[in-house]
Amino acid sequence: MRNHDTAPHPSLWTDTAVLAARSALLMARSPTTLLMAAAFPVILLCLLSVSFAKVVMPDASYAHYIDYTVPLFATMGITFATLSTAIAAHTDRTTGFDDRLRTLPISPIAPLAGRIIADTIRNLATLLVVTVVGIGLGFRFTEGITGVIGYLVVPLIYGFGLAWFMVAIALSAASAESAVAVLNAVLLVLSFLSTGFVTIGDLPGWAQPVAEANPITHVIEAMRTFAHGGEPAGLHVLATLGWALGLTLLAGYTAVRVRARQA
Amino acid sequence: MLVVEAEGLHKRFGEVEALRGVDLQVSEGEILGLLGPNGAGKTTTINVLTTLIRPDAGTARVDGIDVIADPAAARGRIGLTGQFAALDDGLTARENLVLFGRLLKLGSAGAWARADELLTEFGLAEVAHRRTGTFSGGMRRRLDLAASMIGRPRVLFLDEPTTGLDPHSRNALWEAVRSLRAEGTTIVLTTQYLAEADELADRIVVIDHGKVIADGTAHELKQRTGGSTCQVGVAESTVDRAQRVLAERWEVSRDELLLTIPAAGPQTLVEVLRLLDEHDVAPTEVGLRQPTLDDVFLALTGRASNPATPATETPAGATAP
Amino acid sequence: MSPTLIPTPQPSFVSDTAQLAGRHLRLMSRRPSSIIGAIVLPLVFAFLFFTVLNGVMERAGVDYAQYVIPAVVLQAMFFSAISASVWAAEDASGGMSARLRSMPISRTAPVLSLLVGELVRALLSLVVLVIAGYGFGFRFERGAGYVLLFVALAIGCAAAACAGYIVLGFAIAKVEQVQAIGGLLYYPLLLVSNLFVPAEAFPGWLQPLVENQPVSRIADALRAVSTLGHEDLGRTILIAVLWIAGLLTAFTFLAPRAFGRVR
Ligand SMILES: Nc1ncnc2c1ncn2[C@@H]1O[C@H](COP(=O)(O)OP(=O)(O)O)[C@@H](O)[C@H]1O
Ligand SMILES: [Mg+2]
Numbered sequence: 023m024r025n026h027d028t029a030p031h032p033s034l035w036t037d038t039a040v041l042a043a044r045s046a047l048l049m050a051r052s053p054t055t056l057l058m059a060a061a062f063p064v065i066l067l068c069l070l071s072v073s074f075a076k077v078v079m080p081d082a083s084y085a086h087y088i089d090y091t092v093p094l095f096a097t098m099g100i101t102f103a104t105l106s107t108a109i110a111a112h113t114d115r116t117t118g119f120d121d122r123l124r125t126l127p128i129s130p131i132a133p134l135a136g137r138i139i140a141d142t143i144r145n146l147a148t149l150l151v152v153t154v155v156g157i158g159l160g161f162r163f164t165e166g167i168t169g170v171i172g173y174l175v176v177p178l179i180y181g182f183g184l185a186w187f188m189v190a191i192a193l194s195a196a197s198a199e200s201a202v203a204v205l206n207a208v209l210l211v212l213s214f215l216s217t218g219f220v221t222i223g224d225l226p227g228w229a230q231p232v233a234e235a236n237p238i239t240h241v242i243e244a245m246r247t248f249a250h251g252g253e254p255a256g257l258h259v260l261a262t263l264g265w266a267l268g269l270t271l272l273a274g275y276t277a278v279r280v281r282a283r284q285a
Numbered sequence: 286m287l288v289v290e291a292e293g294l295h296k297r298f299g300e301v302e303a304l305r306g307v308d309l310q311v312s313e314g315e316i317l318g319l320l321g322p323n324g325a326g327k328t329t330t331i332n333v334l335t336t337l338i339r340p341d342a343g344t345a346r347v348d349g350i351d352v353i354a355d356p357a358a359a360r361g362r363i364g365l366t367g368q369f370a371a372l373d374d375g376l377t378a379r380e381n382l383v384l385f386g387r388l389l390k391l392g393s394a395g396a397w398a399r400a401d402e403l404l405t406e407f408g409l410a411e412v413a414h415r416r417t418g419t420f421s422g423g424m425r426r427r428l429d430l431a432a433s434m435i436g437r438p439r440v441l442f443l444d445e446p447t448t449g450l451d452p453h454s455r456n457a458l459w460e461a462v463r464s465l466r467a468e469g470t471t472i473v474l475t476t477q478y479l480a481e482a483d484e485l486a487d488r489i490v491v492i493d494h495g496k497v498i499a500d501g502t503a504h505e506l507k508q509r510t511g512g513s514t515c516q517v518g519v520a521e522s523t524v525d526r527a528q529r530v531l532a533e534r535w536e537v538s539r540d541e542l543l544l545t546i547p548a549a550g551p552q553t554l555v556e557v558l559r560l561l562d563e564h565d566v567a568p569t570e571v572g573l574r575q576p577t578l579d580d581v582f583l584a585l586t587g588r589a590s591n592p593a594t595p596a597t598e599t600p601a602g603a604t605a606p
Numbered sequence: 607m608s609p610t611l612i613p614t615p616q617p618s619f620v621s622d623t624a625q626l627a628g629r630h631l632r633l634m635s636r637r638p639s640s641i642i643g644a645i646v647l648p649l650v651f652a653f654l655f656f657t658v659l660n661g662v663m664e665r666a667g668v669d670y671a672q673y674v675i676p677a678v679v680l681q682a683m684f685f686s687a688i689s690a691s692v693w694a695a696e697d698a699s700g701g702m703s704a705r706l707r708s709m710p711i712s713r714t715a716p717v718l719s720l721l722v723g724e725l726v727r728a729l730l731s732l733v734v735l736v737i738a739g740y741g742f743g744f745r746f747e748r749g750a751g752y753v754l755l756f757v758a759l760a761i762g763c764a765a766a767a768c769a770g771y772i773v774l775g776f777a778i779a780k781v782e783q784v785q786a787i788g789g790l791l792y793y794p795l796l797l798v799s800n801l802f803v804p805a806e807a808f809p810g811w812l813q814p815l816v817e818n819q820p821v822s823r824i825a826d827a828l829r830a831v832s833t834l835g836h837e838d839l840g841r842t843i844l845i846a847v848l849w850i851a852g853l854l855t856a857f858t859f860l861a862p863r864a865f866g867r868v869r
Contacts, residue, residue, distance in 0.1 A: 057786050065790075069797035076807040078662050084809065203639035207650050214654040224661035335708040360710035361614035371701035375633040387625045388711050390615040416636075433705070436615060 030127045034135075037128040041136025042143075048110065049144055055106045059148045063099025064155050067092065070219075071159070078220050085160025092156035093173075093245035094218030097238055099148040100181045101209050104188045105202055107141050111192035112201070120281070134277055138185045145181035149174060164250045172248035172255065176262055180241045183266030183273075190273035193280040212238050237265040286313045287346075288440055288471045289334060294343035296329050296495075303329040304340065305495035311440070311473055311488075316466050318486025319475040326495040327475035328368055331444050334473070335365045348439045364438035368445050370429045374418030378409055378428050381417060382435060389436040396435075403431040407461055423454025430461055434470075441465065443474035447481060459485055479582065491585060498585050506581045515548040515557055518570035527566045531557065548573055615710050622715035623722060626706075630693065630723030643689060644727045648682040648735050655802060656742050668804065669833075672747075675739035676828035677801035679760050680821060682731035684796060687767035688788045690724040694775025694865075695784040703776075703865065717776075717861045721768050728764035732757065747834040755831045755843070762850040763824045769857030776864035795821050820849040 049055045067088075075087035114120045114133075123133050153161065153173075163170055188205075195201035215225075215232050216239040225233055233239050240261040247255035289311035296304040303326045311317045319327050332338045334345055336356035345352045352359040365371075372381050379400050386396025404410045407427045417425060426446060433441060443462070447455040462485060466472055476482050482489045483503045491499040491506070499506055519527045524542050531537045534556075535546040546557060554573050561568060634640040655674050663670040697703045697716070706716045736744070746753050771788055778784050798808075798815065799822040808816045816822060827846030830836035 053786060054782055057789070061790070065793045066797075069793060072812070073797060073803045073808060074659075077659070077666060077803045080666065197638070200638040200642075203642040203647075207642065207646055210647075210650055210654060214658050219658050220662055224665075226657060226661065229657055332704075335704075337704055337707055357617065357710065358614070360708060363708060365705055365708040367701040367704045369699075369701035369704075371705035373629065373633055373702070375636045376629070380632070384625060384629050385709070388615075388622055388706075388709060390618065390621070429701075436710075 032127055032129040032132075034129040034132060037132035038135045038139065041123075041132050042139040043136075045110065045137050045140030046143055049106070049140060052106070055103070055144070058106050059099060059103035059144055060151045062102060063095045063148060063152045066098065067095040067152060067155060068159070070095075074219060078224070083160075088156060088160045089162065089250060090246070091218065092153060092161045093177075093242045093249065094213075094216070094238075095156075096149050096152040096245070097177055097180070097218070097241050098213050099152055100145045100177055101184065101213060101238065102206075103144060103148055104141065104181065104184050105205060105209070107137065107185050108188040108192040108195075108205065109198055109202060111137060111189045112195065112198040115193060116198075130282075131278070134189060134274070134281070137189060138182060141185040142178055142182055145178055146174070149177055162250065165248060169248045169250075172259075173245050176244045176248070176255075176259060177241050179266045180237060180262050183269035186270045186273040186277065190277040190280070193277055212236060216242060218242050237262065240265070287311065288313045288315075289317075289345075289347055289473060291330075291334065291345040292343055294330065294333055294345065295341045296326075296333065296338065297341055303495055304333070304343075307343070307492065307495065307497055309334075309490060309497070311471055313471055314466065314469055315487045316462070316472045316474065316485055318482035318489040319473060319492060320477075320479065320482045320486075320489050321475070321492035322477060325492045327492060328444055329495075330492070331365070331367075331442050331473070331475060335363055335442050336360055361436070362439040364433035364436065364441045366426075366430050366433045366441070366443045366446060368448075370425050372417045372425060372429055372432065375416060377414050377416050378404060378420075379413040381428065382432055385432050385435045391435070399435055403434060406464070407431045408457065421454070423450050423457060426450060426454065426458055427461060430458070434465065438470065440471045440473065443472065445475055445477065448477065455481075491582065493586055499581070507576045509581065509584060513548045513550075513573060513575050515546045515553050516570075516572050516574055517544045517546070517557060517561070517568045518542055519544065519561075519566055519568055523566045526564060527561060527568075530560055530564045530566070534560070542569075617710055617712040617715075619712040619715060622712040623719045626715055626719030627722040627726075630719055631726055633693075634689070634723065634727060640689060640727075643685050644682075644731050645734050647685060648678055648731050649738055651681060652678040652735055652738055652742070659802070663803075666804075669743075671739065671743035672745070672833045673804075673829065674802065675735060675742070675744040676756075676760075676825050676832060679732055679735050679828065680763060680801060680825055681796060682735060683728050683760060683764035684767055684792055686724040686728040686731065686764050687771040688785070688792065689727065690720055690768040691771035691775035691784050691788050692781055693720055694772045695779055695781045698776050698779035698865075699781060707866070713866075714862055717772060717865045720772055721765065721861075724768045725761055725764055728761060728768075729757075732760050744832075746832050748831060752831045756828055759824060759827050759831065759843070759846055759850070762847070762854070763821075766850050766853040766857060769854055769861055773857055773860045773864045776861070795819070799825065801825050820853065823849050 049059075071088050071091050072084065074091075075082075075084045079087050079090070120133065163173070165172075191201055191205065192198070215229055216236045217225075217233055218238065222230055222233060240258040243253075244255040244258035244262060246252060247258070287310050289309060291307060291309040294304045294307040294309075295302075307326065307330055309317075309319075309330070319330065321327050329338070333340045333343075334347060334352060336352050336359055339353060347359050348362040350359045350362065373384075376384070379397075382400035382403060383396045386399050387393070389396075391399055401410070401413075404413045407430065409424065409428055409431065412420070412424065417428060420428065430443070430446065446462070447458055450458065459481075462472060462474070474485065486503070488500070488502055489506060490497055499509070501509075517527070517531075519542055521542060524539075524544075528537055528539055528544055531544060531546060535553075538545045546553065548554065551573060554571065558568070558571065634644070652675065655678065656670060659674070660670045663673065697706075697720075703716065746756070774788060774791075775784050778787065798812070799819055800816055801821060805813050805816040805822065823842075824846045827843050830839050830842045836842065
């Protein structure tokens, strides 16, 4: 007979850590994920910066435009890499892996939390890769270590909220392929209708309020301030936190509910 | 009449010699089972016979046509159900069949009629309008089989048709294959399952490492392992004595507490039990066992066919208390 | 029932291609991600490029509607090409290619039908983009003959790109890898070109490449036949036609060979 004391107990921390490690390992071994998370933003950074620089900032140097766009491409990298979060979550749902987890004596939050944590690690990697390449091209930090920390933390907070959103979609969508196609278009619109490529004044009048509300704008503007000063980052940080918190609560609630209903 | 004749087929993929001189003959109306473990060269053989790859050496004729010299003509005589289903998930069952019918120049009306005929024959009439993406493995496999029958081929090639199917679907597919044979189609099927070859094939060709290592009916192959055996299980305290007693009359092989004796028939079983009884040995289990194709494989190659194959050698006899 | 009721079927190049192209179009029309890729995504890009860059391009003296519609048309032609490579890989990795190759049908039909189907899709994208372009202010400024020339050049480019991507799809025969490699080809070809910004915006050392690569040359021709004021019209068109013809010849030579190699 098995002693009750030695029966496995759910442990939020251990379970989450184990599942986060699994997700991270799968990501590191998926060429598609690596491509989306690392190659894609670096390619865009190199190719788009070099082509847009003289058009957007005719009088400035390429390095100056790189300074302007590295936060954008880092954020776009994080944004589009979350599509692979959606795909992975959907795969776990349809292959029965989720069902197996449900039958194990583990914390019910761990499967979702594990995935989100693994995502955050991947996002940090994206951020570092893009920034290091950017530094090679002329990107500079001028605001010291606190600036660097702020620059790294803000997009991670945004990625955290977005990951919950993607998980919620993955748990509800019937077809991963269709969902990804739609999300891809939505994320493109979000990325472009921001202050990422051009300054707010160069956008048409109707698009300016859209860009001002866009979470990507807030993330990028906060990163720019943290990297090389300028107008205070406070409001942008608050807005990013607001978006992330809103997405986490809303999508997290949906995800947990959908998961419970599917049980 | 021979419908398939292959001689000395060789095929090399870089380092791997997939075929090392395969000879094959299939008579009209026959079901030939091409049996071998994973990587034996079954698919490569089928691919050569269905014009998908050219062998490095050797000749192959299907229905009298040289498939290497005139692959285009051979394609009119064959049907292929490959290892992976060749269906479009986005099309309905009927649309899938009509497409192949059109490609075989049955015309629009002809393709529809033939599709309906096959859907009924393969028990898919009720799901004809459903997209095949929603089908179960067994339904897909049957539709795939139907698709290769559209042109009424002289020879049908089936590459591992039941791998991955549940027993019910497998039986349904076996039934379909048998009814095709009854209509006069010659069939070459590959399988890793010894029981399947036993069940379906008129003749079995065993292939291993790109070579044919045996050829015959299931019965003939079983004979090669030396016929049936009598098996007796005994308690540990009596096993040495039992072995000694039986060894006086028969050639006994021992595996832990199980003694095996070549059996001439049920009579041997009776004699074994009487002899043991005279020496106060109470068997824990006895049985008369027919050789399985697993034994055949073991006897031919000196190794087990495939660890994944479910064990089928349960002694077919009573168990003494 | 006699097994030889029907005469041995004969391959027919036209009929087999038509049947298989019909299959391809039907499958695409039922795949939401194909429809999004053919219609929605090109529109989203047209809308985004126009919205984001129109302001800065006007400042640089470029009529961006005239400039960017040919660009997004070419981009959509590449979407068709990527789609072709994925379908080719799907056919090759499933059993479809093997079955078709073992059937008494035209040897070129399976490859050509993929091309034909994708060209129909490309034409649809083109029409949708031109209609949307008229909303942004794009106009065909030359006569009807030039409109036809515009269509012919765009579809010719689609044919060359599709043929190349079909070779890729059949040669590699794995969907994920084909998507990854196809994407890695697509970004430099489209972004290091004059598609979205003029060649002069690139650094000096890159300009010869940007100006002379085939995508830029074809874009030049599309702009020349749609917009008044281009010098050397005949020469511009000729260069584009030569590029298209050369690439198409090379790839159509390779495509059936790649198909024949499929496992
Ligand atoms: N296209 C190929 N390229 C390289 N090796 C191959 C190819 N096709 C088959 N082989 C190799 O040839 C051998 C026989 O393969 P196959 O005919 O598929 O075996 P089976 O169908 O009996 O499992 C295997 O070792 C396999 O790895
Ligand atoms: Mg095989």
